[in-house]
Amino acid sequence: MTDNPRIGKDVIESLTLGMYEDCRFIYREYIQNSADQVDKAVAEGLINAGEDEIHITINPKERCIVIEDNATGISSDKVIPILRNIAHSTKKRGEDKGFRGIGRLGGLGYCSKLIFETTFAGEEVKSIMTWDADLLKQIINDRDNSEEAVDVLARVTDTIHKKEAADKHYFKVILENVTSDELLNVERVKNYLSMVAPVDISSQFIYRSQINKFIKDNGLKDDAYNIYINEEQIYKPYTTHIYKEIPGSKKAIDDILGVDFLLSKDSDGNIIYWG
Incomplete structure (x- = not known):
């Protein structure tokens, strides 16, 4: 047995x-x-x-x-x-x-x-x-x-x-x-979640409206939620500058000059990927 x-x-x-x-x-x-x-x-x-x-x-x-x-x-x-x-x-x-x-x-x-x-x-x-x-x-x-x-x-x-x-x-x-x-560590948690959590893009990012228009025009769904840390709402902290961290500071080394969009569909019109 x-x-x-x-x-x-x-x-x-x-x-x-x-x-x-x-x-x-x-x-x-x-x-x-x-x-x-x-x-x-x-x-x-x-x-x-x-x-x-x-x-x-x-x-x-x-x-x-x-x-x-x-x-x-x-x-x-x-x-x-x-x-x-x-x-x-x-x-x-x-x-x-x-x-x-x-x-x-x-x-x-x-x-x-x-x-x-x-x-x-x-x-x-x-x-x-x-x-x-x-x-x-x-x-x-x-x-x-x-x-x-x-x-x-x-x-x-x-x-x-x-x-x-x-x-x-x-x-x-x-x-x-x-x-x-x-x-x-409140600030470190804010910084971490602003990058990895499903939240909307900051209004300070000048290409935000262009991205949202692409999503809307193509009937896409971009899951974003209203997330608050100690009553302060967090957003994706994107900017048009790319920085390099240096001891005690950071230095701008490049700029974002525009946004390209990707979208592909199969033969039945179903979206395979977008970005």
Whole structure:
């Protein structure tokens, strides 16, 4: 008789605590999750296009980070199946930006507690799930402990419900006692996300209107979201100058004199690529 397969606790470390070499990637993951839900909220008529808000609040003094969106949220009956299970995502490959169901747990490697707070339109309750990151690390580092992964997940999570207004809909991520100074450096996070996050081009870039016209004229879709860091909206910081970094300063070494556009279609008129 063959024993049933077992999944040890160490797999959790690979999928959570040890997932990223660059801690700033967790911002990208949480923004990506919010963006997917914003798309759904717009498609379902919950919010209008352009009404989305993704707020990142960084408090270095309290060593706390909060990331909140005004998208669909998660209904109370789906909170545990979606938020506690690992690699069990309901997202669709090729449609959603994320699909593996592990990105939301990346923050566990950089805080003592990871909290998910969410409510769904029409429900008078909000769900709060807390992951005890310190306990998780303690369990994983205890080599005399050979618990199964699912048992560990049950031990390190706790879910409660509280009253909430029925018209509210949001998803909030809270990282308490953040261990990384890099994640708490507001200016560095702004600079990083302005380059990698799906945000609009700065109005100071003189070719912005030309680019937007090309996108509109060709019926293209360029996903951009309203993302704020400590209440300041961020944009792609493109300029018409190209700089070379030098010690303590930077030197302009070239200029952008125009923008070329690329677009190719197949024999049926479907767009293969554009840029």
